[in-house]
Amino acid sequence: MAIRQGAHVRFAKTSRVLADLAGGHADRTWEKRLHELVRFDVLILDDFAMRQLNATQADDLYELVFARQGKSLIITSNRSPSDWYPLFPNPVVAESLLDRVINTSHQVIMNGPSYRPNKRPRNPIDRPNKPQVT
Template sequence: MDAKNSFISDIKTYAKIMKLGVIKSDIEQSIEDANTNNLSYEEFLYGLLQKECDIRKYNLTQSRIRTASFPYKKYLEDLSIEDLPADAQLKLKHLSGLKFIKDGQNVILSGNCGTGKTHIAIALGIKACLEGYKVLFTTVPLFITQLKELKSTKSLRGYQNKLSKYDLVILDEFGYISSDKEGAELLFTNISLRAGQKSTIITTNLSFDRWGEIFGDPVMTAAMTDRLTHKSYVVNMNGNSYRMKETKAWLDTLEN
C-alpha cells in the first residue's frame, strides 16, 4: 500500500472511530474534487465538515419526526389557506412562527369535523421538529389508555417525567370518545403538569360548554378549561369541510 492509500485508510479508520460517517464514505471523492477545483486546505476542510454537519442535522430532524409518532406527514405549505375557517387564516401566520412553543403556550383548535384541525396540528408539529423541538403526537383516547396501563404497572411517574421533556405535545380528537372517571382524572392531571411550562395543542370537535360530556364532573371541567385556555390561542375551526374540498379537488384531477 502506497503512502496516499495508507493515509486514506487511516482517515477512514479515524472517521469511523469518531462516528463521522460522511467523511468516512466520501473522503476519496472529496479529495478528488479538491484536487480538480484546486481548493485550499481551508476550503477542503470546510467542505468536509459542512457536509458532515448537514447530514447529521438532517438525520436528527428525521429522527425527531419519527419519534413524534405522527400518523402521516402534513406540512404548512400543503395547506390551502383560503379554504380554512376565517379565524384559522388570521392566527395561523403567527402560530407558524412557533413562538407559542418558546413561551409555553397552548393552542386549542376547536370546530366541526373536516375543517383542517389535525392537518394544522401535524404541520405545526413537523415544523417544530424541523426547528429542533421535541414533539409527541397522540390521540386523546390512546393517551388515556396508555396512562391507565402505566398506572396499573406503577410506572406512571417515569412517563410523566418523560412527558415533561417534550416541548410540544399534540393531543388529537379530544371529545370524540367520552371517558370514565379514572381516565378523565388521569387526562386532567397529566395535562395540568404541563400547564404554563410546556406547550400542548389540542384538537376538538366540542365547544367548551360541552367539555363536561368528556369529564362528567363540572368542577374538573371548569378547572381543565381554565388551565388549558389561560394565555392560550383558541382557534375557531368551525366552517365548511376542508377535507371534503380536498377530496373534490382530487376527484376532479381523476376526471380531467
C-alpha cells in the first residue's frame, strides 16, 4: 500500500544490510551508508534474528533503528521477539534496541503452513502424464 501511495521503500535481508554497514566501517563510508538506509520512508528488514550478532553488528543495528525513529520499519522473523535478546552480545544494547522496536510496534504473528513448498519446482515424477512426442 505504501508503494502505491508513492512511499520510497527498501526491502533487504537483515544480514545484507549489516554486511553493507560493515563495509562502511572498512572504507569509511559508514555514515553515508547509514544515511542511505534512513532516507527511505519504509525499511523492511527480512529474516531478522536468524543468527547471533557480533558486537559491531548489534551496534550498527542499534544506530540504524535509532536513526530511523519516526519512520516505518517492518521486521520479518521466524523467531518470537522474546527469542531475540540472547542473539545480542551486549544485554544493554539488546534491551535498548529491542525496547525501541518491540514496545512501539504492531506485531502480526502468522501461524500456519509455509508457502515455500508451493514455490518449489515440481518433481517430474509428480507431474500428470503428458503425451510423449515421438
